[in-house]
């Protein structure tokens with residue numbers, strides 16, 4: 001039988017295990033996920049292992065961060081396979097609550113981050129970041145880890161999480177994990193599984209077009225012209241719509257006119273009903 005990482009399903013059982021580790025003086029890390037694990041998730045487990053002794057991977061498809069008509073029902077749920085994949089990593093425990101356990105007291109309280117959530121994913125998916133901030137707050141308080149890690153693939157999400165953790169004085173170190181790509185450069189994502197072969201080929205051009213944008217602005221191109229050119233190229237490549245291609249300050253996520261500090265291009269393009277996210281660093285000149 002293939003090895004599998006053990007799972008707990010209640011906050012009580014999670015806390016009992018984490019308390020036991022802490023009594024032994026061990027440092028605990030948390031890797032929040034929605035499951036359907038791929039090598040991007042596994043890289044987060046390996047990265048946090050450098051900072052902690054025991055690692056909890058949470059698997060919870062959080063209904064409150066999905067909007068009306070989004071893919072909550074269709075989102076892949078593959079817990080048995082996920083736990084086998086984790087057996088080849090330093091992960092110690094899976095926390096896989098159901099919705100009734102996660103929201104066992106109801107859902108009267110919400111964590112909202114102002115400002116940072118106005119644009120990009122916040123504008124495209126109204127209410128999304130309230131759902132993310134609330135469930136991540138709950139996961140952090142349920143587990144009380146020393147460190148938690150989130151991927152740079154969801155770059156705005158990472159900024160939002162850093163912000164409320166600081167604002168609310170939650171005693172946890174937040175780590176960012178590098179964006180992991182497939183062999184053709186497509187950002188690894190659970191939602192890539194929705195793409196058919198033709199769509200998958202188009203998706204592979206996303207990162208190529210963003211790399212061209214980064215090269216152009218690094219060579220001095222006007223930022224708005226470069227964003228528009230990238231958006232046009234995405235549509236020519238076969239994407240059905242471009243939600244945004246925006247060059248922002250890497251920390252504040254404010255839209256900038258010149259690259260004087262570290263910057264980031266954030267982009268979302270759609271193929272059919274699948275939204276693909278990508279982002280890349282742009283060094284200050």
Ligand SMILES: Nc1ncnc2c1ncn2[C@@H]1O[C@H](COP(=O)(O)OP(=O)(O)OP(=O)(O)O)[C@@H](O)[C@H]1O
Nearest residue numbers: 033034035040150151153154179180188189190191
């Ligand atoms: N390619 C990747 N590189 C680095 N981190 C990643 C990557 N994909 C996902 N992550 C991170 O894994 C964590 C869990 O993400 P999630 O379970 O939503 O996976 P996902 O692949 O982003 O799924 P989807 O894009 O379909 O929502 C998040 O912190 C996310 O940023």
Ligand SMILES: CC(C)(CO)[C@@H](O)C(=O)[O-]
Nearest residue numbers: 032033034062132135154
């Ligand atoms: C952080 C997270 C696990 C919260 O549900 C989710 O938004 C994700 O998988 O990126």
Ligand code: BAL
Nearest residue numbers: 034065066128154157
């Ligand atoms: N990875 C971000 C979670 C979401 O798309 O809902």
